[in-house]
Amino acid sequence: DAMVIQNPRYQVTQFGKPVTLSCSQTLNHNVMYWYQQKSSQAPKLLFHYYDKDFNNEADTPDNFQSRRPNTSFCFLDIRSPGLGDAAMYLCATSREDFYIQYFGAGTRLSVL
Amino acid sequence: ELKVEQNPLFLSMQEGKNYTIYCNYSTTSDRLYWYRQDPGKSLESLFVLLSNGAVKQEGRLMASLDTKARLSTLHITAAVHDLSATYFCAVRRYGGSQGNLIFGKGTKLSVKP
Numbered sequence: 001d002a003m004v005i006q007n008p009r010y011q012v013t014q015f016g017k018p019v020t021l022s023c024s025q026t027l028n029h030n031v032m033y034w035y036q037q038k039s040s041q042a043p044k045l046l047f048h049y050y051d052k053d054f055n056n057e058a059d060t061p062d063n064f065q066s067r068r069p070n071t072s073f074c075f076l077d078i079r080s081p082g083l084g085d086a087a088m089y090l091c092a093t094s095r096e097d098f099y100i101q102y103f104g105a106g107t108r109l110s111v112l
Numbered sequence: 113e114l115k116v117e118q119n120p121l122f123l124s125m126q127e128g129k130n131y132t133i134y135c136n137y138s139t140t141s142d143r144l145y146w147y148r149q150d151p152g153k154s155l156e157s158l159f160v161l162l163s164n165g166a167v168k169q170e171g172r173l174m175a176s177l178d179t180k181a182r183l184s185t186l187h188i189t190a191a192v193h194d195l196s197a198t199y200f201c202a203v204r205r206y207g208g209s210q211g212n213l214i215f216g217k218g219t220k221l222s223v224k225p
Contacts, residue, residue, distance in 0.1 A: 035155075042218055044215070045213045098143060101155075103154045103155045103157070104154060105153075105154050106154045
């Protein structure tokens with residue numbers, strides 16, 4: 001059974017139109033992460049939550065926001081997507097901070 | 113600034129052969145990760161190495177960590193085609209506020225019959 005579920009798998013948005021990506025988990029893990037991976041590049045950690053505590057990476061643009069309303073769900077909001085934001089977005093969870101991570105299948109975002 | 117260098121970036125192997133992927137990092141870290149990624153797919157966590165001298169093995173893959181040398185290795189034993197994928201190492205920066213988890217560029221492994 002899928003343990004980390006990302007929706008949708010593919011998302012197309014227009015330049016400047018806000019978009020929200022969703023991640024849910026059935027593992028009851030404390031930590032949830034969001035990564036951005038552009039084509040043929042390494043993943044880049046955007047931010048993570050330990051429970052309700054939000055931890056932003058220093059170089060994550062303000063255009064990217066996140067919400068974690070409860071243990072199971074975490075959302076990535078892109079307020080004004082630009083062409084450079086087209087990427088695969090990966091959600092992951094771990095039981096404790098930066099321990100072994102479990103990844104969802106990813107959401108591939110296209111910006112037109 | 114924490115930098116993570118992997119080499120080689122591309123590796124073509126024959127089935128049955130052994131090889132090692134290297135991951136060097138530039139500043140103190142308290143843990144190092146190895147991931148696998150198949151083309152067009154998500155990441156899969158392979159290993160988390162927490163201390164100097166740590167060694168972990170899963171099947172034909174073995175990872176080790178030397179924190180004094182700031183070096184981790186991923187050793188592949190008797191490669192099989194199913195191991196073809198891109199392998200990333202990532203290092204967690206200990207303390208500070210910048211760049212908590214930094215990835216290497218990845219090693220694209222191709223195992224040929």
